[in-house]
Amino acid sequence: MTTAHINTATHLGDSPVVIDIQGLNKWYGQFHVLKEINLQIRQQEKVVICGPSGSGKSTLIRTINRLEEHQEGRIVVDDEPLTNDVKQIERVRREVGMVFQQFNLFPHMTILDNVISGPIHVRNMPRKQAVDLAHSYLKRVGIAEQANKYPGQLSGGQQQRVAIARALAMQPKIMLFDEPTSALDPEMIKEVLDVMRELAEQGMTMICVTHEMGFAREVADTMVFMDKGQIVEYAPVKEFFTAPKEERSRMFLEQILNH
Amino acid sequence: MSERLAPQDKVPFWRSPQGRAWMFQLCMVGGFLWLAVSMYRNTLVNLKTRGISSGFGFLANEAGFRIGEVTGIPLPQGGLLWFLLSLVAGLAISQLIARQLKSDSGTPMNSKWLSVSLFFSIGLPMLTLYVFRDSIEIAHYTESSSYFMALLTGLGNTLKVTVIGCVASTILGLLIALGRLSPNWLLSNICRWYVELNRNLPVLLQLFFWYFIVLQQLPNVRKSIDLGGWLILNKRGLFLPSLVPQQGAWLFCATIVVALVAIWVLRRRAIRILDETGMPVKILFPALGFLIGLPALAWLVGGQPFTLDFPVLKGFNFKGGTGLTPEFTALVVGLTVYVSAFNAEIIRSGIEAVSKGQREAARALAMNERQVMRIVILPQAMRIIVPPMTSEYLAIAKNSSLAVAIGYPEFVSVGGTILNQSGQAVEIVGIWMGVYLCISLLISFGMNIYNSKVALVER
Numbered sequence: 065m066t067t068a069h070i071n072t073a074t075h076l077g078d079s080p081v082v083i084d085i086q087g088l089n090k091w092y093g094q095f096h097v098l099k100e101i102n103l104q105i106r107q108q109e110k111v112v113i114c115g116p117s118g119s120g121k122s123t124l125i126r127t128i129n130r131l132e133e134h135q136e137g138r139i140v141v142d143d144e145p146l147t148n149d150v151k152q153i154e155r156v157r158r159e160v161g162m163v164f165q166q167f168n169l170f171p172h173m174t175i176l177d178n179v180i181s182g183p184i185h186v187r188n189m190p191r192k193q194a195v196d197l198a199h200s201y202l203k204r205v206g207i208a209e210q211a212n213k214y215p216g217q218l219s220g221g222q223q224q225r226v227a228i229a230r231a232l233a234m235q236p237k238i239m240l241f242d243e244p245t246s247a248l249d250p251e252m253i254k255e256v257l258d259v260m261r262e263l264a265e266q267g268m269t270m271i272c273v274t275h276e277m278g279f280a281r282e283v284a285d286t287m288v289f290m291d292k293g294q295i296v297e298y299a300p301v302k303e304f305f306t307a308p309k310e311e312r313s314r315m316f317l318e319q320i321l322n323h
Numbered sequence: 324m325s326e327r328l329a330p331q332d333k334v335p336f337w338r339s340p341q342g343r344a345w346m347f348q349l350c351m352v353g354g355f356l357w358l359a360v361s362m363y364r365n366t367l368v369n370l371k372t373r374g375i376s377s378g379f380g381f382l383a384n385e386a387g388f389r390i391g392e393v394t395g396i397p398l399p400q401g402g403l404l405w406f407l408l409s410l411v412a413g414l415a416i417s418q419l420i421a422r423q424l425k426s427d428s429g430t431p432m433n434s435k436w437l438s439v440s441l442f443f444s445i446g447l448p449m450l451t452l453y454v455f456r457d458s459i460e461i462a463h464y465t466e467s468s469s470y471f472m473a474l475l476t477g478l479g480n481t482l483k484v485t486v487i488g489c490v491a492s493t494i495l496g497l498l499i500a501l502g503r504l505s506p507n508w509l510l511s512n513i514c515r516w517y518v519e520l521n522r523n524l525p526v527l528l529q530l531f532f533w534y535f536i537v538l539q540q541l542p543n544v545r546k547s548i549d550l551g552g553w554l555i556l557n558k559r560g561l562f563l564p565s566l567v568p569q570q571g572a573w574l575f576c577a578t579i580v581v582a583l584v585a586i587w588v589l590r591r592r593a594i595r596i597l598d599e600t601g602m603p604v605k606i607l608f609p610a611l612g613f614l615i616g617l618p619a620l621a622w623l624v625g626g627q628p629f630t631l632d633f634p635v636l637k638g639f640n641f642k643g644g645t646g647l648t649p650e651f652t653a654l655v656v657g658l659t660v661y662v663s664a665f666n667a668e669i670i671r672s673g674i675e676a677v678s679k680g681q682r683e684a685a686r687a688l689a690m691n692e693r694q695v696m697r698i699v700i701l702p703q704a705m706r707i708i709v710p711p712m713t714s715e716y717l718a719i720a721k722n723s724s725l726a727v728a729i730g731y732p733e734f735v736s737v738g739g740t741i742l743n744q745s746g747q748a749v750e751i752v753g754i755w756m757g758v759y760l761c762i763s764l765l766i767s768f769g770m771n772i773y774n775s776k777v778a779l780v781e782r
Contacts, residue, residue: 131683150691157689168684172702172777182688184601185698191598227684234688 076285079106082238082269083128088137090123097123098134099293105286107237110270112280112301115290116316121273124290125240128271129160142237158186161231165243167223169215175202175226176211182234194233201229205259221252225259232263239263241272277320281305289313366749373746381745382471386464388740390732392648394479395461396472402455409451417444438591449580456573470741477737478758481723484654484733485762488719491659493712496666503671514667521664527725529661534653534729541649544640552633555641561652562634565645571625578617585617586610650731658719665715673708674700705777713770720762734758 081104088101097120105111113121126132127139130146130153139146141156169178179198183189189197202208205225207218215223224244231239241260245253257279264270264283274280280287280301287304289297289312297304297313308314336342370377397403417440424436452459462468464476502514521529539558542548547557555562586606593604622628634644677700685699724735735755742751 129687131686154689154691157687160687162684162687164680164684164687166680168678168680170681170684170699170703172706181698182690184598185694186689188601188603190601193601230688 076106076109079108081105082107082142083271084138084140085128086138088124088127088134088139090127090132090134090136097293098127101137101295103288103295103298105238105269105271108267108269109286110264110284111272111286111288112284113271113273113288113290114275114277114280114316114320115296119290120293121290122242125242125271125273128238128240129157129162131162154186158234159237160240161234161236161238162240163224163227163231163242163244165246167215167220167227167247169223169227169230171215174212174214175207175218178215178226179230179233182230187234198229198233201232202226204232204262205229206255219252220248221255224248224252224256228256228259228263238269238271241270241274243273243275245274245276275320277305277317289316291316370749375746377747377749379750381747381750382474383469384745385467386470386473386741386744387466388473388744389466390464390473390476390737391730392480392651392732393464393476394483395463396475396479398460398462400460401458402452403459405455406448406451406459410448413443413445413447417441438588446584453573453577470745473737473741474734474754477732477734480651480732480737481720481734482762484651484658484723484726484731485716485720487655488658488662488723489716491655492662492666492715492719495659495663497670499663499667500670500674503667504674518664518667521661522668524661526657526661526722527728530653530657530725530729533657533660534649538649538653544636547636547641555634558649559640560646560648562641562644562646564631564633565643566629567632568629569627571621572628574625575618575621575628578621579614582613582617585613589613648731650726650729653729654723654726654731654733658722661722662715662719665718666712669708669711669715670704673704676707677703702777706774709770709774709777713767713774716766716770717763720766721759724759 083103083105085101085103088098088103089096090098101124103124113124115121123132127134127146128141133148134146142159144152144156144159146153146156169175170181173181176195176198179201180191180194183194183197184191199208199211202211205228207222207225207229210218210222210226215226218226228244244260245256248256253276257276260270260272260279261283270283272280272284284301287297287299287301288295289304289308289310291312297308297310299309304313305317308317334342337346367377420436420440420443462472464472499514499517502510503518505511505514541556541558543558547555549555553564589606589609593606596602596604632643632645634641634646636642681699681703682695685695690698723733726733727736727739730736738751738755742748745751
């Protein structure tokens with residue numbers, strides 16, 4: 065059952081496993097969305113999950129911070145098993161940042177208040193320190209001068225960068241990206257991908273659901289291809305793009321690369 | 324051939340859009356003027372043939388009828404005038420401060436200026452009230468009072484019901500809404516049925532229900548339910564001992580205000596410390612200390628602030644003390660229950676209208692469920708809740724006139740009596756409309772200000 069994945073990204077060979085998913089099953093009512101998922105992710109590893117819509121990619125990464133609960137299997141994040149214990153869930157969420165397709169910024173708060181909301185309310189950080197931290201992250205994502213505006217006054221790309229800064233301000237060990245560029249205009253996709261690229265270079269552990277294959281080829285260590293709730297192919301990025309083993313992933317790649 | 328046609332050239336005016344608009348506009352104005360003039364002349368002629376003099380002079384005449392429930396009217400002289408003056412001045416000053424700060428720095432006020440403006444808008448009027456307490460006179464309607472006084476008393480009764488109804492229906496509505504949203508199947512269904520039952524029955528029917536069915540089941544005066552004189556309940560109403568202010572009463576009340584201010588300062592300090600160091604400060608016990616300690620001290624220094632006046636049975640009814648008449652109770656309970664069903668739906672839909680993504684984003688930041696509600700959901704729900712809630716408050720103010728049906732002497736009911744006695748229909752109806760319009764506009768005004776504070780900033 066446990067097809068122990070051989071991690072071929074050699075530079076990660078002996079990094080500790082930070083996310084360990086074993087025998088994960090999830091149902092929506094009668095519908096079996098995730099079937100026997102096994103996945104290990106090492107520290108500093110960049111994983112890109114792709115697959116046709118409805119294949120369970122988003123659901124999978126949302127189980128990692130328990131936005132979706134699973135019915136069977138074991139998920140251990142940063143040595144913390146995910147159970148029904150609220151405190152345990154909150155501990156996991158503190159170490160796992162998430163960026164959503166629809167940004168989900170808090171529209172009633174300024175950009176700055178959005179970014180400091182996590183550190184202040186969850187990490188009990190002094191306000192001044194949180195503000196300094198927020199400014200440094202806003203600078204990193206390139207929107208330092210918009211700190212006092214409201215989300216409604218920013219473009220989609222800017223909003224998504226704020227969302228990344230908000231997640232980073234919690235100083236997480238792992239970042240989850242759930243189709244971060246799917247709701248953006250083409251010319252804004254690049255500015256968001258650039259921020260993610262930089263984050264990857266700095267050694268963040270990242271799991272990213274995306275259709276941006278150029279980004280995946282460049283940044284990812286490992287590719288995961290999902291279909292109908294199952295992991296169909298798990299391969300180092302080079303192998304996946306040059307010689308995919310499975311027929312299903314070959315078809316998917318053809319479609320997505322030659323459209 | 325090369326001649327250019329300007330669009331407005333040579334078009335007869337009845338075929339140009341502007342010309343047509345003007346024509347219709349003129350017809351409307353003419354028609355309206357004709358209607359107004361003919362109504363006015365018709366009224367004058369009718370009043371003349373019936374021998375009724377018009378004008379508001381009759382308001383000074385003696386009323387001569389009894390009003391079952393009398394709300395005290397503070398007389399517009401001495402202390403009250405100073406109080407109103409300081410209230411208006413205080414609000415104006417704090418508004419000016421807010422505006423000045425906003426135009427100077429573009430940011431809302433900090434805590435120092437907030438304290439200053441709070442002092443002007445609340446502290447100053449309170450202080451005036453305290454200083455001029457002896458020159459405030461409260462008049463009570465008697466049969467020999469004027470029609471004007473009768474109308475004021477009716478208005479006072481209306482406002483009493485409106486204010487209590489608004490506050491109570493909001494609190495009850497919030498509880499019902501939270502009940503409906505609860506995962507507890509039984510609770511959420513009970514709340515659902517409460518809403519469905521109450522909003523689908525006419526409010527007048529509900530008033531009849533409370534007044535004729537519920538409150539008439541109470542025992543008569545001789546067989547009153549009596550809890551040692553502290554609480555007496557019978558068909559005539561609910562009787563409680565009343566507080567009679569003594570020498571030290573003002574000092575006692577003043578210390579409560581001081582204690583509240585102190586708690587507010589304490590809270591701001593706790594928030595500041597939380598901001599600076601990240602350490603939450605518990606203020607419950609010091610706050611309770613202030614709230615109990617200071618008034619207790621005032622009691623020791625100034626003597627007993629209030630004595631109790633117990634209701635006693637004299638003749639056919641209880642005298643003394645204070646109480647609630649069944650009419651008042653039925654009206655307040657009926658309106659509150661009816662409107663709370665609507666408020667519950669407004670609050671529930673407001674909370675549910677905040678998108679699921681907001682909740683998820685807050686959870687992903689590791690906020691706990693209470694923080695999710697307080698920091699993310701409720702502030703956004705408020706902007707959806709406030710406008711329809713304004714309509715419900717207006718509904719309470721206007722529906723309180725249904726009290727005519729159960730004999731509670733509010734504004735319309737008193738006005739009706741005066742109309743019957745004096746025959747001044749035009750004037751009375753005019754006063755009714757004018758006063759309700761004022762009340763409604765005041766409520767809308769206040770709610771609009773609040774709404775603009777919670778509204779979202781868009782691009």
